[in-house]
Amino acid sequence: MMSLALITAALLQGLPEGRSPQPLPTWPTSEQTSEQVAIAITDRDQLQGALAVGEWEEANRLTSIILLKAAKQYSRGYLVTKDIRALPCPTLQEVDYWWGNSSAGHFGLSAQAALWHQIKGKTFADVTQFENRIGWLGQLDFLSTVTAPKGHLPLRPAKPKGIADAWGGGWIQEMPKRLIACDIIEDPNPPAPPAASAKKPATSPGQPKKLPPPPKPKPTMQKKPQSNKPKVPEVRLRDILPPRGASQVLRSKCGS
Numbered sequence: 001m002m003s004l005a006l007i008t009a010a011l012l013q014g015l016p017e018g019r020s021p022q023p024l025p026t027w028p029t030s031e032q033t034s035e036q037v038a039i040a041i042t043d044r045d046q047l048q049g050a051l052a053v054g055e056w057e058e059a060n061r062l063t064s065i066i067l068l069k070a071a072k073q074y075s076r077g078y079l080v081t082k083d084i085r086a087l088p089c090p091t092l093q094e095v096d097y098w099w100g101n102s103s104a105g106h107f108g109l110s111a112q113a114a115l116w117h118q119i120k121g122k123t124f125a126d127v128t129q130f131e132n133r134i135g136w137l138g139q140l141d142f143l144s145t146v147t148a149p150k151g152h153l154p155l156r157p158a159k160p161k162g163i164a165d166a167w168g169g170g171w172i173q174e175m176p177k178r179l180i181a182c183d184i185i186e187d188p189n190p191p192a193p194p195a196a197s198a199k200k201p202a203t204s205p206g207q208p209k210k211l212p213p214p215p216k217p218k219p220t221m222q223k224k225p226q227s228n229k230p231k232v233p234e235v236r237l238r239d240i241l242p243p244r245g246a247s248q249v250l251r252s253k254c255g256s
Helices: 004-014 030-052 056-070 081-085 089-102 109-119 124-133 168-181 246-255
Strands: none
Touching (some): 030 056, 030 089, 056 089, 081 168, 089 109, 109 124
């Protein structure tokens, strides 16, 4: 194989004067790739562990980290509308399942979406009503599912450990829509099916359809029936009468 020095020399010979070759891109090593995957797995394992023992505050912090990383906005520390719309469906499904399964449906994203749909929220006043029902306007409760209102957790994803703000970034407006798009929850107001065209029926109910008349049969030439009688030979008159002049000859012979 050619050495790196020979390859570099060949590149320099082919380059215009005053230019140098661009450095090759640096690809991540297998160790770096494995480490990145391990971090994601660690976050998920820690979240499952915290939920299993009822450490709701720690589980809420880990949920913010997972969702911020999934949206590739961990460095910024919060999500906006376009980030929420792009959240991966598998991540949302796992997070919602773990929260709902660990709290008997008391916590979780789908529990929050159900309350938002009950309010039929659209305006800022609706958001305030939503925050009041899930306990985000007063002192946060990380103690138990008995004392905390339904849908209290998780908080809106933000650094360092979430924020009790449903309006900011369009969180509560967009999060239920994303759950519907990911088939995690059902749409409470599905679009109406297209109306069938009001086509006038050809016949009244119970009446038979009017069929077109059958085509008329084409006339056919009928052959005359053949007779079984013996055929009589045709006799022509000229065959019976004598030829002209024969009668005069016959008279002359008789007179003599």
